């Protein structure tokens with residue numbers, strides 16, 4: 001079983017993640033983790049914070065001479081902004097600075113204050129902040145290396161920003177792995193329109209959301225299980241995406257289209273060929289049937305809501321005197337869908353790696369490889 005925890009506040013000293021369950025004998029390239037962290041920081045429309053941070057993961061345990069030993073991996077990312085927040089975020093001493101009391105709609109602010117019995121919204125927003133997604137990406141980057149060593153790849157790309165959408169039927173999946181564009185969109189013309197849309201939103205003090213797609217290739221058949229609700233991989237993948245801040249909907253394969261079309265158009269018919277064995281000409285199911293992978297690519301889409309902190313602030317209340325006020329305007333992103341797409345790939349890498357370990361077990365990479373080989377032999381696969 002794979003599991004991870006993260007810790008750390010947005011403006012605290014650092015973010016820490018502990019990842020347990022990665023088998024011994026995996027080669028880990030620390031630079032690859034940092035490349036993913038840099039990619040999460042990109043994106044036209046991000047706020048001033050991204051000019052301060054240059055995220056790097058320090059590996060504090062679990063890896064020796066570039067190789068895992070089977071024990072928990074600790075990853076730490078320093079917050080460079082910490083230097084500007086030392087007094088406001090101090091562990092000891094007297095409270096410093098004004099309390100944040102104007103709740104922001106769309107944030108954890110108001111409910112968090114009530115639930116945790118706090119009087120400064122900062123006590124809530126520090127941990128609710130998507131700064132934490134840097135830790136998720138570091139964890140996912142290790143999981144991506146684990147999967148890659150078994151021939152499984154996880155990619156993501158942006159398909160929609162504020163309603164500017166790429167044509168989903170003309171996606172060239174071969175372009176996604178090498179795409180380095182700053183909005184993580186493989187359609188240059190659409191990306192330019194997305195950029196314009198973000199520029200316009202920023203000028204009017206507004207924000208945008210959008211949608212990204214995560215594709216997993218080289219997937220073994222049979223990950224997950226139909227036998228119990230919490231073993232179904234479709235549910236686990238949806239949860240992995242829904243657990244990302246601001247993600248409000250997840251689609252598996254042609255998910256939404258199922259509501260509008262008959263069965264004759266929506267199911268992936270099976271054919272047989274001696275070389276290919278049983279194969280399908282379509283992948284409406286997004287690679288999942290009965291809560292299990294069917295060997296096709298896993299295709300998932302996630303919708304991100306528009307960033308809730310607006311520079312033209314929304315109506316709200318001040319928690320100290322219950323007066324109606326405008327929400328506080330913290331420095332903020334205008335659009336972070338590109339960043340979220342990198343987080344999405346990281347979370348799916350984690351969830352797929354967990355399912356691989358559940359299916360093929362073992363604490364050593366060599367045992368897992370042998371187990372996959374035996375399984376493929378039984379299924380008559382090369």
Ligand SMILES: Cc1cc2nc3c(=O)[nH]c(=O)nc-3n(C[C@H](O)[C@H](O)[C@H](O)COP(=O)(O)O)c2cc1C
Pocket residue numbers: 047106107108128129130133244245246247305307308309331332333334336339340343
């Ligand atoms: C990569 C990323 C960056 C984000 N940046 C901001 C931001 O700058 N300002 C903001 O108000 N919300 C931002 N958010 C969204 C909030 O963190 C999120 O909406 C909030 O914590 C409430 O959680 P919920 O939307 O899941 O209900 C960001 C989310 C992600 C994934």
Ligand SMILES: C=C(O[C@@H]1CC(C(=O)O)=C[C@@H](OP(=O)(O)O)[C@H]1O)C(=O)O
Pocket residue numbers: 010047048049050053128129130131133134245330331332333339
């Ligand atoms: C720090 C990151 O994103 C932050 C997510 C975030 C929020 O409310 O979620 C609010 C902003 O934080 P700040 O108030 O410090 O500018 C974003 O910059 C990051 O992605 O690394």
